[in-house]
Each structure stands twice: as structure tokens, then as C-alpha cells.
Amino acid sequence: MLSIAFLEDIWSSNLLSVPVSPLSGAEYLIGLVLFSLGKVVFAVAVMVGLAFVLYGFGVTSLGxxxxxxxxxxxxxxxxxxxxxxxxxxxxxxxxxxxxxxxxxxxxxxxxxxxxxxxxxxxxxxxxxxxxxxxxxxxxxxxx
CATH class of the missing domain: 1.20.58 (Methane Monooxygenase Hydroxylase; Chain G, domain 1)
Structure with a gap:
């Protein structure tokens, strides 16, 4: 997920602003990690919810x-x-x-x-x- 977020920054030319911005590399990376983690949590929650609602399948029922x-x-x-x-x-x-x-x-x-x-x-x-x-x-x- 981080690599996709990094590629999105390159494609939208956001990454080119990092060296001249007041952000340090650590601040940029922390923001990238937190945003990516939020996207993963949201996507998993939606998939688990849909699997349960549409198919009656609970993640804890895996064998x-x-x-x-x-x-x-x-x-x-x-x-x-x-x-x-x-x-x-x-x-x-x-x-x-x-x-x-x-x-x-x-x-x-x-x-x-x-x-x-x-x-x-x-x-x-x-x-x-x-x-x-x-x-x-x-x-x-x-x-």
C-alpha cells in the first residue's frame, strides 16, 4: 500500500515538492504511513462487512x-x-x-x-x- 501511495505522489508530481517543503523526510513518511494505514483499515472493514452482509461469512469462521x-x-x-x-x-x-x-x-x-x-x-x-x-x-x- 505504501508503494502505491509513493507512486501516486510521483505521478501527481507531489514528490517533487518534498525537498523544497518545510516537511522533513520523517514527517512525510509518517504522514504517508498513517494515510496508507487508514486506507487499509477502511478497505478491510468494508470487505469484511460486505462478506458478512452479502454471504453470511464471518472472518472468524475460517478453518x-x-x-x-x-x-x-x-x-x-x-x-x-x-x-x-x-x-x-x-x-x-x-x-x-x-x-x-x-x-x-x-x-x-x-x-x-x-x-x-x-x-x-x-x-x-x-x-x-x-x-x-x-x-x-x-x-x-x-x-
Missing amino acids: VGLVPFMGVPPAPLQAAAWLLPASHVFEGMRTVMAGGAVPWDRLAWAGGLNVVYLAGTLGLFAWALRYTRRRGKLSRFGD
Whole structure:
């Protein structure tokens, strides 16, 4: 969702105003994240509501068989899948849906991976913004 919002800013030439605006890179990014998060929450709420009203389908009625099992892919893909936070969340969902307790260690791993990936992304964004401001490349982006 963030990448689409970023592309919308590029296509509408809003991004070209960031280097000359009083906004810092952090303020721009926080606004972008909050706006994108609001769009996601709204879209999910509408879809869940429509699924319930039109089809009588509740999200909590999903069965354990619909959640992917990490033991299915080949070993190299399993190792790569554990680097994705969603894999830890899905395995935790499988445990809970099978009647087990919430595996907090899985959720902690997912949260930790999200923090690491977010920090890396923010660092890359900050570096790219500094780079483009120093070299004046962003102001010529649309030309």
C-alpha cells in the first residue's frame, strides 16, 4: 500500500515538492504511513462487512485447513519463508485454530522481523532522500 501511495505522489508530481517543503523526510513518511494505514483499515472493514452482509461469512469462521502449513514447501523454501513475518503469524494461527495456546514466541519473531525490516526501509528512505537532495536529482525527476 505504501508503494502505491509513493507512486501516486510521483505521478501527481507531489514528490517533487518534498525537498523544497518545510516537511522533513520523517514527517512525510509518517504522514504517508498513517494515510496508507487508514486506507487499509477502511478497505478491510468494508470487505469484511460486505462478506458478512452479502454471504453470511464471518472472518472468524475460517478453518485451520485454510492456513498454509510450513511443512509443505521444500526445505530451502521453508528456510526462506521463516524470514517472512507472515509465516510466523500463520503458524501461530494454525496452533490457535487447532485448540492450542497463543504461541507468543511466534508473534515475537514476527514483530521483531517487522521492526528489522522497517528500520532497514526507513534507513534506505532517509539515505535516498539525502542523496537526491545533495545532488539535486529529485527536482529534475519529472523532466
